[in-house]
Amino acid sequence: MPVADEKKYLRSILKRTRDSIASGLAATLSARIQASLLDADFYRSSRADATPLLLYSAIANEVATDTILDDALASGRPVYFPRLDCTRNTLSIGRVQSRADLTAGAHGILEPKTSPFDLSSMPRSIIVVPGVAFTIRGERLGRGGGHYDRLLAELPPQAIKVGLAYSFQLLDSLPQSGWDQQLNFVVTEAAIYSAPEATWRDGGVRSQGGIPR
Numbered sequence: 001m002p003v004a005d006e007k008k009y010l011r012s013i014l015k016r017t018r019d020s021i022a023s024g025l026a027a028t029l030s031a032r033i034q035a036s037l038l039d040a041d042f043y044r045s046s047r048a049d050a051t052p053l054l055l056y057s058a059i060a061n062e063v064a065t066d067t068i069l070d071d072a073l074a075s076g077r078p079v080y081f082p083r084l085d086c087t088r089n090t091l092s093i094g095r096v097q098s099r100a101d102l103t104a105g106a107h108g109i110l111e112p113k114t115s116p117f118d119l120s121s122m123p124r125s126i127i128v129v130p131g132v133a134f135t136i137r138g139e140r141l142g143r144g145g146g147h148y149d150r151l152l153a154e155l156p157p158q159a160i161k162v163g164l165a166y167s168f169q170l171l172d173s174l175p176q177s178g179w180d181q182q183l184n185f186v187v188t189e190a191a192i193y194s195a196p197e198a199t200w201r202d203g204g205v206r207s208q209g210g211i212p213r
Contacts, residue, residue: 138195
């Protein structure tokens with residue numbers, strides 16, 4: 001089966017599974033996943049120097065990011081969200097200093113009202129992305145538009161790329177194309193998984209592969 005068809009098939013199955021989760025269970029699991037990220041070494045060690053953080057706005061039962069947003073804002077960390085440029089079919093980045101800075105944009109997804117910001121000027125940053133499926137090696141299957149893969153490809157190598165997932169979204173392997181971007185960490189309600197040699201090069205953060213939560 002061609003890679004594109006295999007990806008389409010997996011998205012169909014996993015999206016149906018994710019959509020079938022009761023809202024209460026999704027909220028409970030999301031809370032656990034966010035708590036795991038907030039307690040992760042790579043996140044806690046970056047609080048001291050207020051490392052910038054890029055979050056996503058969850059849709060369709062994706063893992064929520066509200067608790068992470070509240071923690072980042074309370075600690076004075078610069079927070080950014082993506083905004084879809086429909087004319088260019090790309091994601092730009094805008095700063096968010098409160099929930100009021102987010103408004104419904106393309107496809108009803110909450111995005112920043114502020115002007116685009118050049119993320120490449122922030123080499124030390126943590127990027128939290130959504131996905132339909134992941135592997136413990138940091139492979140990711142996205143929503144299907146390729147927007148996050150293009151964004152991740154533009155990041156400096158020091159950036160830490162993190163996926164949030166329910167345990168059922170963690171697969172043994174995923175079909176990959178040449179443009180697919182690998183993550184440094186995948187956080188579930190059960191564990192934090194790190195890709196091989198997942199380190200923050202000039203920050204010295206160590207791998208947390210498979211740490212139970």
